[in-house]
Amino acid sequence: MNRALILIVSLFALGGCRGDHFTEPPIHFNPNMDTQDYYKAYGSSELFADGRTMREPPAGAVARGFGKTDDAYDRGTDEFGEFITSFPAQVSVSRPLLQRGQERFNIYCTPCHDRTGSGNGIVVQRGLNKPPTLVDPKDVNGQRIIKMPVGEIFHTITNGKNTMPAYRGQIPTADRWAIIAYLRALQRSQNADISDVPAADRGKVQ
Ligand code: HEC
Numbered sequence: 001m002n003r004a005l006i007l008i009v010s011l012f013a014l015g016g017c018r019g020d021h022f023t024e025p026p027i028h029f030n031p032n033m034d035t036q037d038y039y040k041a042y043g044s045s046e047l048f049a050d051g052r053t054m055r056e057p058p059a060g061a062v063a064r065g066f067g068k069t070d071d072a073y074d075r076g077t078d079e080f081g082e083f084i085t086s087f088p089a090q091v092s093v094s095r096p097l098l099q100r101g102q103e104r105f106n107i108y109c110t111p112c113h114d115r116t117g118s119g120n121g122i123v124v125q126r127g128l129n130k131p132p133t134l135v136d137p138k139d140v141n142g143q144r145i146i147k148m149p150v151g152e153i154f155h156t157i158t159n160g161k162n163t164m165p166a167y168r169g170q171i172p173t174a175d176r177w178a179i180i181a182y183l184r185a186l187q188r189s190q191n192a193d194i195s196d197v198p199a200a201d202r203g204k205v206q
Contacts, residue, residue, distance in 0.1 A: 074173060076151030076158070083151030091177045101182030104175045108167060117186045129163065135181060135190045146187045153180050 022201040028035050039045055039053035043202070057063075071077045072088035087093060106115060117134035124130050132141030139200035145153075157176045171179070188196070197205050 076154030
């Protein structure tokens, strides 16, 4: 009888907590970061003179992605939001730019796209789905990417596409343009005929 009573009382005692509202945090036997003090958004704070928990950004701070005003250079688009088809005014395609682009392409793009752009990089050999060829004029994707506006390629490098990661954090804007200039050279090199070779050098090729 006594045992039954103890059981019933303890069931009630346990059940009594259900639905109750507590303002104190529950007892934590293993105190960790779950129970740290924190301010709620828009709450008040005695720490700051103005009494607010939320702080103004420091003067001159620019939210990521909101600071740039040059559509062509920073986004690869014109004033209507369409991808630009020629390099922005700030980018002058020169030999040093191509060399820089080659170096950066070989660092950042070849793991997947390989040095020729055919899409057979080391990561692909280890199991990543093969990306489209960037250069082969006989392939439907190759044709599409050879004709792709430079602004769209810039957009792809900046923001990624499907399984291709975004490189905006790793590759500065100027280098993204250098890579595109080099990619254009790669495409040209796979699609060249003898008239692309200066007349004086043609003998060396044949
Ligand atoms: C981690 C592997 C990986 C790396 C590194 C990588 N890509 Fe890609 N890339 C891909 C994959 C996968 C696709 C195919 C995306 C899709 O599904 O359309 C792709 C697609 C593309 C395309 C075609 C986009 C389209 O619209 O079809 C371009 C252009 C491109 N990559 C350029 C680059 C350049 C330039 C770099 C170096 C800055 C680079 N990629 C680095 C994996 C990669």
